[in-house]
Amino acid sequence: MVYDPEAKTDRPAHAVLAAVFQVRDGVLQVLLWERALEPFKGAWSLPGGALSEGETLESSIRRHLAAKVDVRELTHLEQLETLSEPARNPGGRELATAYLGLIPSDVDPALPHDTRWHRVDKLPALAFDHEAIVLTARERLRGKLSYTNIGFAFAPETFTISELRTLYRAALGHEVSSTNLQRVLLRRHLLVPTGTRRESGRAGGRPAALYSFRLRRLEITDQFAVLRPPDRRAEQQQP
Amino acid sequence: MVYDPEAKTDRPAHAVLAAVFQVRDGVLQVLLWERALEPFKGAWSLPGGALSEGETLESSIRRHLAAKVDVRELTHLEQLETLSEPARNPGGRELATAYLGLIPSDVDPALPHDTRWHRVDKLPALAFDHEAIVLTARERLRGKLSYTNIGFAFAPETFTISELRTLYRAALGHEVSSTNLQRVLLRRHLLVPTGTRRESGRAGGRPAALYSFRLRRLEITDQFAVLRPPDRRAEQQQP
DNA sequence: GCAAAAGTGTTGTGTCTACACCCATGT
DNA sequence: ACATGGGTGTAGACACAACACTTTTGC
Numbered sequence: 001m002v003y004d005p006e007a008k009t010d011r012p013a014h015a016v017l018a019a020v021f022q023v024r025d026g027v028l029q030v031l032l033w034e035r036a037l038e039p040f041k042g043a044w045s046l047p048g049g050a051l052s053e054g055e056t057l058e059s060s061i062r063r064h065l066a067a068k069v070d071v072r073e074l075t076h077l078e079q080l081e082t083l084s085e086p087a088r089n090p091g092g093r094e095l096a097t098a099y100l101g102l103i104p105s106d107v108d109p110a111l112p113h114d115t116r117w118h119r120v121d122k123l124p125a126l127a128f129d130h131e132a133i134v135l136t137a138r139e140r141l142r143g144k145l146s147y148t149n150i151g152f153a154f155a156p157e158t159f160t161i162s163e164l165r166t167l168y169r170a171a172l173g174h175e176v177s178s179t180n181l182q183r184v185l186l187r188r189h190l191l192v193p194t195g196t197r198r199e200s201g202r203a204g205g206r207p208a209a210l211y212s213f214r215l216r217r218l219e220i221t222d223q224f225a226v227l228r229p230p231d232r233r234a235e236q237q238q239p
Numbered sequence: 240m241v242y243d244p245e246a247k248t249d250r251p252a253h254a255v256l257a258a259v260f261q262v263r264d265g266v267l268q269v270l271l272w273e274r275a276l277e278p279f280k281g282a283w284s285l286p287g288g289a290l291s292e293g294e295t296l297e298s299s300i301r302r303h304l305a306a307k308v309d310v311r312e313l314t315h316l317e318q319l320e321t322l323s324e325p326a327r328n329p330g331g332r333e334l335a336t337a338y339l340g341l342i343p344s345d346v347d348p349a350l351p352h353d354t355r356w357h358r359v360d361k362l363p364a365l366a367f368d369h370e371a372i373v374l375t376a377r378e379r380l381r382g383k384l385s386y387t388n389i390g391f392a393f394a395p396e397t398f399t400i401s402e403l404r405t406l407y408r409a410a411l412g413h414e415v416s417s418t419n420l421q422r423v424l425l426r427r428h429l430l431v432p433t434g435t436r437r438e439s440g441r442a443g444g445r446p447a448a449l450y451s452f453r454l455r456r457l458e459i460t461d462q463f464a465v466l467r468p469p470d471r472r473a474e475q476q477q478p
Numbered sequence: 479g480c481a482a483a484a485g486t487g488t489t490g491t492g493t494c495t496a497c498a499c500c501c502a503t504g505t
Numbered sequence: 506a507c508a509t510g511g512g513t514g515t516a517g518a519c520a521c522a523a524c525a526c527t528t529t530t531g532c
Contacts, residue, residue, distance in 0.1 A: 010292040011250045014334065053249045053332070057323040082321040082336050084296040093292070095253065097321050146464050162484075174468040179485080180522060184465050187520080204531030205483030225385050225464050226423050226494070229413040401511075418512080419495060426493080443504030444510030465521070 012084075013094040016061040017048035017130070018077070019137035020069065020101035022117065023154050023170040029117040030134055031068060032126070036114065039090045040127035046134070047115065048096070057097045065101065069109040076102040076153035076218065080136055088129050096128075100137040102153035105167055121173070141171055147222040149190045152213035158194050160208035188221045190214060251323075252333040255300040256287035256369070257316070258376035259308065259340035261356065262393050262409040268356040269373055270307060271365070275353065278329045279366035285373070286354065287335070296336045304340065308348040315341040315392035315457065319375055327368050335367075339376040341392035344406055360412070380410055386461040388429045391452035397433050399447035427460045429453060 020031040032044040049064040051057065057079065062071050080098040088094070103109070118124060120138055123131060144150040145168065154167050164185075165178040185191045192214045197207040259270040271283040288303040290296065296318065301310050319337040327333070342348070357363060359377055362370060383389040384407065393406050404417040424430045431453045436446040
């Protein structure tokens, strides 16, 4: 690759997008929007829009999402990546910065008529490069479930372990045992018991204890899985 | 946050930047460039430049870096984040997409006179928000050392375990035992012995075996530390 | 009492760190 | 022989998954 002094500086249009996930009916779903305009008119796409003057990317995506869901319901929002393939938008050169957003499972935002939840495991054909973004977002989410407290973002304020299990199962895409989920999250002090319990259902059964996440913002809980810093217990300074 | 139909679509200038790391003299260092122009004339900054028409962000940063180091020496390059604070560049609105780049420890690229390596633990004052980018890049690198084979990117083709230890120590910022480093990386099959050995130095000592990374591109080696998918061994389909 | 659901005890396995010890070479 | 640096053996701590078992409720 060689420096090309003839290359013209580009001031590309810049869009923001978000893959907003919620666990609904025990399945991970993503908020999609049916395009009203060409290109890809009628196809499903991620919600978002153009970056405006004077705003950051994050405030821009929050502004665009506000037309779809109440922003107070967005419990987590993080930047994923910026896409720049010149041909990614047939309508003309456009960069797009993608975000991952999460919504707790106990809210059901009123949606505009052109917006719907879709199962991530049964996506329709998506416009642009949006399918790749959804998959990247799911990978990011899955990874962070292992080494952060990101579960707080799709869980209600308080919940039982088996409710939480349903959420983790949906997000991870495989079975999760409540026994082990409880052990892992308690051992790492992500969960605290609230002291209250949920009433048994009509079928009986032992009432479940209610828990909540100790911290409701992202926290890394397993920084160094291997190659940890050496043990400081034995160290003693010389007089 | 409310939708503002008056907001004007922005076509911001877009820059690309890279925090290029190399372990030099046993210390993690980053390539910095002394600015010739205002703003921040004379201050140190990350190398990069403007996005040009028709190129992707990645090809753009490769093009700009080519003026500083031979691109063939860049063994890893990944996108970090896109910065968008309106005031981040006093010269006017500009987005910037930051990359993390790595160079193996056995090359010593010829640098232009305005470019120098600086220890990451003793950074000078940096222009713009570049200090935050360098720290983000280091965090990303440290994290990936735990669960990927990213070490290949700052290691030579072949190396002894204690040479590799020096690299990991520099990147992680703490002591690393060669014993454990060898065990972890062999257990995970990141390293393969080449069968050759390095000659002893003048001081004698047992000649060290030479290893190389099994794969020289990024690979996740510890996908699920916890909450793994259940064991499939016992499963048997019913007739 | 019995079914249902939640939660605890326990065991086996694997991974990691730390440290003692052994190996191969130069002088 | 002995210093030097490389490498292996091994033990203890811990985390994890799996599964048996107990607890607490409704009917």
